[in-house]
Amino acid sequence: MRRHLLSGADLTREDALLVLDTAAELRALADRPIKKLPTLRGRTVVNLFFEDSTRTRISFEAAAKRLSADVINFSAKGSSVSKGESLKDTALTLEAMGADAVVIRHSASGAPHRLATSGWVRSCVINAGDGTHEHPTQALLDAFTMRRHLGDLDGRRVTIVGDVLHSRVARSNALLLSTLGADVTLVAPPTLLPVGVEAWPVHTSYDLDTELDKSDVVMMLRVQRERMNAAFFPSAREYSRRYGLDERRFARLPDHAIVMHPGPMNRGMEISANVADSTRSVIVEQVTNGVAVRMAVLYLLLSGPDTRLDDEPAGQEVEK
């Protein structure tokens, strides 16, 4: 595996399966009275969150603590993007504290990449969501959840519905799931599909109804209500009518199909309350699985020779 996890594309099929298999063993620990493992004793994991995300931060924190790592939560919210130099200064602070891994959430696409390649820190960098770019551990936990219900993902049909344009979850899932052999279809109004999506390893559709009966998984993405004001779609009601997963559409899914959502949900907008709470909705389980997957990622990135000891900062790397 690479030293950082920045994108779903950083994982080969072998890497991804290693993470998922490791997570499966670690998932079993959740049922033990003693959930803690001594594996990362003495290691320091910093949660560097420039953007509020209580659920992701707590998930990483629980994962790190169950592996006995020391966890430092560094909430840098308020350091606005306009004060961009703060990323470097924050990074230098973390380096001085001896962070072994930095879990970073940032509103700017590419900020984790910047942290990993700038030479400011020697830590492993884990992307916990950057701007409208990627969220690879979310994709891993989604894939993990799918595997628990459907087995091997090879040839499975996954339909991802909603605001693909602004969704880091969709980007990471499209990359990871196709690496794992799944057949991914992105469904969205044309305004919410990125330019150049033809080059992605996925199918696209503007019509949810034609995709339902062949889907093994339907993943609904959160739709921000403010997109409405930017003319991406006329109204919440119209969006919900055309792209929402309501009971009528839910009834058309194959019996084995599962419903997913990365949260937080807009009940009544992209997903109806009854569908969200149905037995085939695995939304709550996604949260549980998140801890196991993040434990696996931390273990796999942080075990092995201590890179801090033999690595000098790489310095500014400019690829030509």
Next chain:
Amino acid sequence: MTDYLLTGARPLGGEPTDLLLRDGRIAEPADAGKKVVRVDADGLVALPGLVDLHTHLREPGREDAETVLTGSRAAAAGGFTAVHAMANTDPVADTAGVVEQVWHLGQMAGYVDVRPVGAVTAGLGGSILAELGAMADSAAGVRVFSDDGKCVSDAVLMRRALEYVKAFDGVVAQHAQEPRLTEDAQMNEGTVSGVLGMRGWPAVAEEAIIARDVLLAAHVGSRLHVCHVSTAGSVELIRWAKSKGWEVTAEVTPHHLLLTDDLVATYDPIYKVNPPLRTAADVEALRAALADGTIDCVATDHAPHPTEDKECEWAAAAMGMLGLETALSVVQHTMVDAGLLDWAGVADRMSVRPARIGRVGDHGRGLGAGAPANLVLVDPTASRTIDPADSASLSRNTPYTGMTLPGAVVATFLRGRPTVLDGKLC
């Protein structure tokens, strides 16, 4: 004043000859006296001093990024003898006072002729015209007006500006960027932006403004200059406007002739620039357009930024890259060595035509006897690996770090006086 005899130079890449520089003009070499300083120019290409229509010297206001003096030195090191200093300073160059100050600083620096560009609208605000006539009549003699960095997006205001500057043979240089289509835009809109999750900057945002402006210019019978053309579609529009006989000129930057948007995948803001780096197909079209003259000239859009404005997240970083000291090398690499343009063509696109567009009388006049002795000697066989530490600019934001580029400026003369000799600034 010392006379210089440049021996064995190849004017515009032609047959070797001697060039005598006397009293600020090019003279017949036979007239060289005994006290002449001989410069061995054997094998060097002689070009008229380069003229940049688009330079950010940052003074007044951001003297931490560049000053008129440091920017002038960088220009001379790059073979330039005249530069147009863009108006987006602080205060904005929108009054006679500010343009005269910049012009005066240029005179004091003495490395190149600094020609201030005046703002089109007061404070670059896009709502009322700046005092264009006052700037034209000032000691700075402003002829090029631009809100560069911002687009004059109001069609009525653009029309009035185009009309108004006719009174003093001015030209409006438009930064073509439709503002609504580029809100918070970070990079070229395309496959790469979709994958990187960056707000895209569609080609149409540039092309729509160019289309409107060439029609406006035709309608009111004015000259229009289009800054830093970056897309294949823009080239088509300009080609069409020229075919109609309209007075439309255009420039391309060296970086748009060489770099593409896939570099953004590094998330290194050194590649963040306005207009953004485009695709390989756009680069191809721009090179062809510069070769066939659809695009009139190369302009650097030299945009110095202090380190902290680039050492950050992409979204927070400033837009722009250095260009003065690498422009000629990039043009040699992308155009001359690629067989698209000969050295006479380089002289035309980097000196003659920009001087004509900017109405810079003493520049771009060729290398014949009697012409002003503004010229540059280039060693086309040299190659150098770009190290930002070598730059004469105050800033270090060159996108070419580590790249090996052909050609080196050996000497630059401004009115017969060397500003660069033996490859070193005087």
Next chain:
Amino acid sequence: MTSAQRSGLDLDTSRVVLDEADIARAITRIAHEILERNKGPQGVLILGIPTRGVALAQRVAAAMSRVEGVPVAAGSLDVTMYRDDVRLRPARTLEATTIPSGGVDGATVVLVDDVLFSGRTIRAALDALNDVGRPTAVQLAVLVDRGHRELPIRADFVGKNLPTSLVERVEVLLSEYDGTDAVVISAAAGGRA
């Protein structure tokens, strides 16, 4: 590809110290010794340490079952996350931990591993076991004890004591994984079995 080839064993410089029949006899003897020590199979839980300890545990349990005529439970205990060399080696793949129903609380756990060497794996196993529950007693069975202990750990049941030099490799091949049963010792330098 056989395990011997995989591990780079040079068959010219290696020799078989236990063959299939030797291993079968050793397992039968260990099974008897466990039963004797614990006065029968009641309350005894056999846990193998992955990878090869798991198959050995199953064989021992089966042998005990044959002797006593009652089922004897066997499971597995992965120690990867408890090793003391996590920072020294590349990440290892996790193996399954399978605790038979009833759990370890109050049981006599017999840990089973293929080779006892430094003792560090067993140290990790004791820690891992501690997080699973609280056994009444813990005993250790190994197929081969090759010496060179680095911790105060000794086996209760040993298939064969095999004095080795530190530079030698000891490889246990089991039909469940390798297609054959054998214990092979080789002069190949470097490896620690």
